[in-house]
Amino acid sequence: MSTLFTGASILGTDVADIRIDGGVITEIGENLDRGDSRVVDATGLIALPGLVDLHTHLRQPGREDSETVLTGTRAAAAGGYTAVHAMANTTPVQDTAGVVEQVAKLGKKAGYAFVQPVGAVTVGLNGERLAELEAMHESRAKVTMFSDDGKCVSDPVLMRRALEYVRSFGGVIAQHAQEPRLTEGAQMHEGSVSAEIGLAGWPAVAEESIIARDCLLAQHVGSRLHVLHVSTKGSVELIRWAKLQGIEVTAEATPHHLSLDHAKARTYDPRYKVNPPLRTESDIEALKAGLADGTIDTIGTDHAPHPVEAKDCEWAAGAFGMTGLETALAVVHQEMIIPGPMTWADVARVMSIKPAEISGMTDQGQPIEVGNPANICFYDPNSPVTVHGADQETKSANTPYEGATLLGRVRHTVFRGRLTYLEGKVTE
Incomplete structure (x- = not known):
């Protein structure tokens, strides 16, 4: 019927x-x-094309206390999503054809949204040697995006090799831009609030330095780079510059980085502890402007579920991450549609059409048209x-x-x- x-x-x-x-x-x-x-x-x-998320943590296999593919895709359906990309930081890590195929199979069984596994860039997310990139691409899961999200591919030689490797089959490396040496022990954005409340700061340059390096590497090897959860004004400016040079770089912003700032840390409530951290009002305004003018290509939820004990604790002991699938569209409506910088057609572009294009999907992100x-x-x-x-x-x-x-x-x-x-x- x-x-x-x-x-x-x-x-x-x-x-x-x-x-x-x-x-x-x-x-x-x-x-x-x-x-x-x-x-x-x-x-x-x-009526919008079904939403597509390039950045979802479904936790299965191995971390079913936080989320499963079934519960995560039910959340996706409740949020208007018809496709999600399952990040690789599971247990075991999605660094082999066998594991990505398992995740894809779980998604098909659940039936609430298309689940596209994201393959790890390095074995075990350890940043030491490349994972089986081609095997994951050629598997039944047909992986095209690779990321060590949660960790940065900080070794420039390894990052160059990854970019070169995926170029051969049109893949993309999605980078978590965080220079590890500059963020050791960091708990929140480095600024006036961190100084006031005594939490170790996370400087904007830790994100920006990796983005600058990786844009130049992508240009050098002629490969595609996607920058996850951009959070600073400087990052937006770097990506804008890179695009003007013709570098194949795309980028995403999260709903929480568009709507919440580092002042939330004054509550010491770990619900506001996230990686990268909530930034300043000027960073938020730069992200909004970048999203509106196309510098930022997509909205990624970075849906990161955690069990109660990982958040119902002191700030320093709390896990990084927030849920987001079920609130993303309403937050974008509140921050970008009601004030006027974007239209619903723009929302369709950044939350459906462009994410599907980056991933190479053919049956997602399509206009609402007959056929x-x-x-x-x-x-x-x-x-x-x-x-x-x-x-x-x-x-x-x-x-x-x-x-x-x-x-x-x-x-x-x-x-x-x-x-x-x-x-x-x-x-x-």
């Missing part, structure tokens, strides 16, 4: 009915014949929601927006024609 969504506003402009059948969009128009279709009222909802795969997010921009981590689909509750009220929520998500999230509930 087909499903007919009535009265949706496609990219916030044209209002139309959208019929899906057999996993594809079969008809778009006004007042479509309902026939025997299942009808879902989408009046007042924004395209039925991957759609329906978002209610006028319905406020108060965030409670314990009520979310993710297995972990470490959201930095706990107790905050955000304007807007996902109402429905369609993944390859299947309604994975309907009327505010994950379907079974």
